[in-house]
Amino acid sequence: MKTRQILTYLFMGVLLTNANAQKGKTTKPNIVVIYLDDLGYGDLSAYGATEIKTPNMDVLANEGVKFTNGYATSATCTPSRYGLLTGVYPWRNSEAKILPGTAPLIINTKQETLPKMLKRAGYQTAVIGKWHLGLGAGDTNWNGHITPGANEIGFDESYILAATQDRVPTVYIKNGRVDGLDLKDPIAVNYNKNFPGEPTGVDNPELLSMKWSHGHNNSIVNGIPRIGFVKGGKAANWSDVDMADHFLAKVQDYVRTHKKSPFFLYYALQQPHVPRTPNPRFVGKSGMGPRGDAILEADWCIGEFIKTLKKEGILENTLIVFSSDNGPVLDDGYYDDAVEKLGKHTPAGKLRGGKYSLFDAGTRVPLMAYWKGTIKPQVSDALVCQVDLLASLADLVGAKAEMGDSENMLKPLLGKSKKGRNNIVLEAGSNTCFRSGDWVMIPPYKGNAINKQTNTELGVSLQFQLYNLKNDPSQDHNLAESNPAKLKELLAAFEAIRGKNYSNIK
DSSP states (O other): OOHHHHHHHHHHHHHHHHHHHHHTTOOSSSEEEEESSSSTTTTGGGGOOOOSOOOHHHHHHTEEEEEEEEEESSHHHHHHHHHHHHHHHHHGTOOOOOTTTTOOOOOOOTTTTHHHHHHTTTTTTEEEEEOOOOSSSSSTTTTOOSSGGGGGTTSSSSESSOOTTSSSBEEEEETEETTTTOOSOEEEEEEOOOOOTTBBBTTTTTGSSSBBBHHHHHHTTTTEEOOEEEESSGGGGGGGGGHHHHHHHHHHHHHHHTTTEEEEEEOOOOOOOSSSSOOTTTTTTTSSHHHHHHHHHHHHHHHHHHHHHHTTTOGHHHHHHHHEESOSSSSSSBBBSTTOOOOOOTTTTTOOOOOTTTSGGTTBBEEEEOOTTTOOEEEEEEEGGGGGGGHHHHHHHHHOOTTOOOOHHHHHTTTTTOOOEEEEEETTTTTTEEEEETTEEEEEOSSOEEEETEEOOOOOOSSSSEEEETOOOOOOOOTTTTOHHHHHHHHHHHHHHHHOOOOOOO
């Protein structure tokens, strides 16, 4: 046999071997959105925290793209989650506000969603964790199949809380059915009146293991008073201190059973939302009370999740986007030493305000994109928003989608560009403001300047407010009067998007 023939056969053999090696491999990356609840811009050591260490979250920030101008759409949870999953500004939907546990689904089953788009691109889709976007069509029967819900807006699998940890019902819902329910003890839920004979936080303080400070004094489950009234379903009640471990086990199992084909996982952790109930392994570890301990617990969960991706051999084929639904809050309904043990820690970092606020700390949150071996570590000042995930991920997987308000930020998300959005309309408490470039404009509104229950500055004023966030990140200097030209420019751009009927001042 001639030398040339031998080399030709060897070359063909190498090609065949490489082709066979590629069989069974996923060409599209897995996509994971890790979403925390009430985590502030200054709560991560990667974002400047000195009193708490978050080594696993820091990996995502320091070994991926760490955005310094990353935003949720809203300063509260339900609207932010709506924007994240639909690519539509939540102020366009009047129902996108903090919901009770009995609220019907606020995402129309016919509208575009992130999981629907990814399903069309060949992805298996799942949500595990907090939901809080409503379930059913009204007057929900918790003892049967609860529909429509997460499965009807694009998730193949769902394992969720109906609303929040501090609201009833206090049960997990698996693909539209209460997990572990004993039908001999059916669940009934009511947000207007109590059921006869059921204890409450107001009437039975002797039954409490956690004291309420405001708004959380209805039905008691596991010694914790909640928002809303419930009876029955005791076998299905979750264990608060085991919730983080429970969700972690679910996402780990999901990865193990779906690693052979591309998947989209929305991992919505409940920490550090109230009631803060870290597992005993973490109690006292932060020195800042349950809020700090819950952050450490969440960080550990994320570390364990990343270990699972690595062990299953798919870490380098997985894009992880990390963020929080809104800014931080300390006293949000329970006495848990969050205020008393805060010390030198600043949950909002250099920003002003917090959860519920039009000021920057209400919506500006940690936002990172991590893809081991693909994204180069960097810090980006690009202006990006969670509403952009729909358009950006559609570009990544080559799918068509109804974009709504979503803009394609794939290049900055992958660290290939520093150019982000030109502007964002942000929302807090049904009021809206406007971020454009380095500037933010807050229109005048009637209302309280401070939420006295949470001690949060709300950014509400009867006067226009204009701040240059690059020079004044703490929003100490209102430039509305001294720079009328910039105010006029931003107001015109804001009204072009928002319309003129944005204010409660006539």
